[in-house]
Amino acid sequence: MVMLLGSLQLGILYGMLALGIYITFRIMNVPDLTAEGSFTLGLALSAVLTIQGHPLLGLAAALPAGAAAGMVTGLLHTKLGIHPILSGILTMSGLYSVNLLAMGNSSNLSLINSTTIFKMASNLLPFLDKDIVKLLVALLFTAACTILLILFFKTHAGLCIRATGDNEAMVRASSIPVDQTKLSALALSNGIIALTGALIAQYQSFADINSGVGILVVGLASVIISEVLLNRRTLSGSLLAVLVGSIIYRFIIALATKYTFLPAYGLKLVSACIVALALALPALKKSLALRTARKEAQAYAAAETNL
Amino acid sequence: MLQLKQICKTFSPKTVNEHKALQQIDLTIHKGDFVTVVGSNGAGKSTLFNVICGNFFPDQGTILLDGKNITWMAEHKRASFIGRVFQDPMRGTAPNLTIEENLALAYSRSKRGPLHFALNKKDTAMFQESLAQYKMGLEDRMKTKVGLLSGGQRQVVTLLMCTLVPPKLLLLDEHTAALDPAASEKIMQITKEIVARHQLTTMMITHNLNAALQTGNRTIMMDSGKLILDISGKEREQLSLQDLLALYSSKSNKAFDNDRMLLT
Numbered sequence: 001m002v003m004l005l006g007s008l009q010l011g012i013l014y015g016m017l018a019l020g021i022y023i024t025f026r027i028m029n030v031p032d033l034t035a036e037g038s039f040t041l042g043l044a045l046s047a048v049l050t051i052q053g054h055p056l057l058g059l060a061a062a063l064p065a066g067a068a069a070g071m072v073t074g075l076l077h078t079k080l081g082i083h084p085i086l087s088g089i090l091t092m093s094g095l096y097s098v099n100l101l102a103m104g105n106s107s108n109l110s111l112i113n114s115t116t117i118f119k120m121a122s123n124l125l126p127f128l129d130k131d132i133v134k135l136l137v138a139l140l141f142t143a144a145c146t147i148l149l150i151l152f153f154k155t156h157a158g159l160c161i162r163a164t165g166d167n168e169a170m171v172r173a174s175s176i177p178v179d180q181t182k183l184s185a186l187a188l189s190n191g192i193i194a195l196t197g198a199l200i201a202q203y204q205s206f207a208d209i210n211s212g213v214g215i216l217v218v219g220l221a222s223v224i225i226s227e228v229l230l231n232r233r234t235l236s237g238s239l240l241a242v243l244v245g246s247i248i249y250r251f252i253i254a255l256a257t258k259y260t261f262l263p264a265y266g267l268k269l270v271s272a273c274i275v276a277l278a279l280a281l282p283a284l285k286k287s288l289a290l291r292t293a294r295k296e297a298q299a300y301a302a303a304e305t306n307l
Numbered sequence: 308m309l310q311l312k313q314i315c316k317t318f319s320p321k322t323v324n325e326h327k328a329l330q331q332i333d334l335t336i337h338k339g340d341f342v343t344v345v346g347s348n349g350a351g352k353s354t355l356f357n358v359i360c361g362n363f364f365p366d367q368g369t370i371l372l373d374g375k376n377i378t379w380m381a382e383h384k385r386a387s388f389i390g391r392v393f394q395d396p397m398r399g400t401a402p403n404l405t406i407e408e409n410l411a412l413a414y415s416r417s418k419r420g421p422l423h424f425a426l427n428k429k430d431t432a433m434f435q436e437s438l439a440q441y442k443m444g445l446e447d448r449m450k451t452k453v454g455l456l457s458g459g460q461r462q463v464v465t466l467l468m469c470t471l472v473p474p475k476l477l478l479l480d481e482h483t484a485a486l487d488p489a490a491s492e493k494i495m496q497i498t499k500e501i502v503a504r505h506q507l508t509t510m511m512i513t514h515n516l517n518a519a520l521q522t523g524n525r526t527i528m529m530d531s532g533k534l535i536l537d538i539s540g541k542e543r544e545q546l547s548l549q550d551l552l553a554l555y556s557s558k559s560n561k562a563f564d565n566d567r568m569l570l571t
Contacts (some may be wrong), residue, residue: 156411157421159404163412166401173399174413174468177385 005131007254009132011247012138013199014218016145018226018246019239020192021219024150026238028165028185033088033216034073035193037095038066040212044102044195047109047207055117059198063263066194069095070186078179099209107209116202134203141199146243151238152188161185162235193219214268221271222246224278308508309336309359309476314368316354316532326353329365330532336476336510341502341523345551350529352512356478360509361385372475390469392462392482399465402454406445406464409453410434413468419567437467441497459490463497470501477502479511495522516548526551530559 017039024032042062047060065221069091076087103109122133153156164181172178186221193215201207226245252274257264316329328351336342343552344352358365361382370378377385392399400409411425414434431449439446441463445456453461469477479498483491495518502509513519519526527542528536528551535558538546546554 132480154424154426156415157410157427159412161423161426163401163404163409166403167398169398171412172383173386173391175383176412177381192454199571253415 002131002256003254005135007250008247009131009135009138009203012135012243013196014222014248014250015142016199017193017196017215018222018242019145019149020189020196021131021216022223022239022242023161023185023189023192025220025223027162027166027235028182028189030084031088031216031220032070032073032186032189033052033085033164034069034091034095034186034190035088035216035219036212036214037092037099038190038199038212039200039215040099040209041069041095041102042066042197043201043207043211044099044109044197044209045194046104046198046201047111048104049163050111050114050116050202051109053115055115055120055202058202059195061192062193062194062198066197067187067191069194070190071183072189073190073249074179074183074186078182090163091161096209099169103207103209109207111207114205116205117199118202138199138203141195142243145195146239149192149239152220153235157181157184161188178218214271217268217271217275218249219280220275222249224275225249228278228281308338308340308373310334310369310371311355311359312369312371313510314358314365314370316351316358316363316365320366320418327532329358330335332368332532332534334527334534334537336508338508339506340525341507341509342511342527343519343523344527344529345514345516349531351532352529354532355481355529356391356480356510356512357549359476359478360389388475389478389519390474390476391478391480392465392469394481394484396458396461396465396485399468400453400461404454404458405450405452406438407431407449408469409464410468414471434467434471437471438463440500443493444522457490459486459494462486462490462494466494466498466501470505470507473505473507475508477507477509478523479509481512481514482565484514516551520546520548520551528555528558530555 017035021032021035024030024035033048037124042065045061046055046058049055064232066295072094073084073091076082076090078082082090100107108186118134118137122128122130125133125136128136153162158170160176160181161184163174163176164178164185168178171181197211200211222245223242224245225248226232226238226241226243229248230241230244232241253270256262256270257267262270311332311334314329314332315327318324318326318328332351332355344355346352350410357363361377361380361384364379368378369376372388391431401412404412407426411430411434414430415423415425435446435449438449443463445460445463453464456464467483482498483494486494498511499522501507509523511522513522520543524543525537525539527534527538536554
């Protein structure tokens, strides 16, 4: 039960991260490595401000900070013509120093003695179990974020972003500045990812400078699990599916560690394998189909000659 | 309307690959003109369109549209008054967006704020009505992703996207060349309807010399980056396909090198 609840909490919280990654990876068609830095940026800001007694400010600060990080990547890519993946890597590397600076040059911070938003909610709702409250807080943020995103992608600006990932030339030909749509998509994505980091810091009452390492793969795994397991036709459906994917991913991880299939440090390897396998699936299916077709054709030819 | 003055464009200048794509082009197009553009491959037709649209800038010269200098204006800004349809049906539409979303994107060209809902009933009804005119059954498939449509259907959607808000200038870059003959004819017919309805100033590149003479009111011919022929009115009406070929040979001192033009 504890494991179930814990996975659910984490799944819902990291669902926001997966939404942010969905925007760049699926809608814009570029895997954005800024995520690894912006996640930690949100985490660091939130931790520092919580220690100083401002947990809400910590969350509020993460969003624009993450968006700014996304803009840096966007500017490197659109205005300075650097390859989008390399732009993300550059920002991510730079952010490592910025994050250390934010955390006062210490690689980890503890929030055990500070009031986090989760503790605040617990105090407000003393009749509820602490874990249930944590779940509710996570749900509140993720639900709000999802609803806003679903609405946003129905607006003109949202449609422009979707179209840019789909056919850039056409967007330009429709008199829409492509650079701006790319920038706003990256800002949006990284803002959400930083907010996730901010919530995670307060959720686990702990911030580590390396929290963001491999976070992109975690998000990708959630996105891909959702695509393999759930059938979705509309974008709104896909966004909801991504949340479910994130929860399923957390259950898989919890099961794997609980039954000690592998040590805790093996998680990143498992995540990477899940993503690699899922991404390879179309190619594997194709080569399998080709093999079957060839075999059938050969069998047919053999039968013909025997006649 | 559209004025090109002394437009030059050279690719890879001062190298062995130097290619003078446009040489001193002077061209004036009047309001309501429907100009067909012919010329063999590499004559500079598409380069001319690219310069007009702002895909790249000319090395020299000025482009005036309605008296306004647009030579250095950014591509997406010009796009609000220049519509363009490409040969490749994939280029003009976003495949993962539905028909109505594609049309909405083109229609809402900064008409409203960015945070307004992209689709509304009034607009969708208008899109549906516009599509219904072309009798391709697209009006019943508004929620279909454009990627699932045939090339001809996609070109109709693209044409409509370019003309929902009538542009000052419509550029058609061999927009029927990738389609089968039946679809090609249908799209041509729809093009003529649209141009006539909005009285659009249009330039159309074609490799079909018959179409070039039968469509529109003026024909220009390009060769090696130069305008070598510009005919309209009576002179054009009396011109036959053979005359046109003869003119080409005499002007450029070589035979027309493209079988496709002769066979279609």
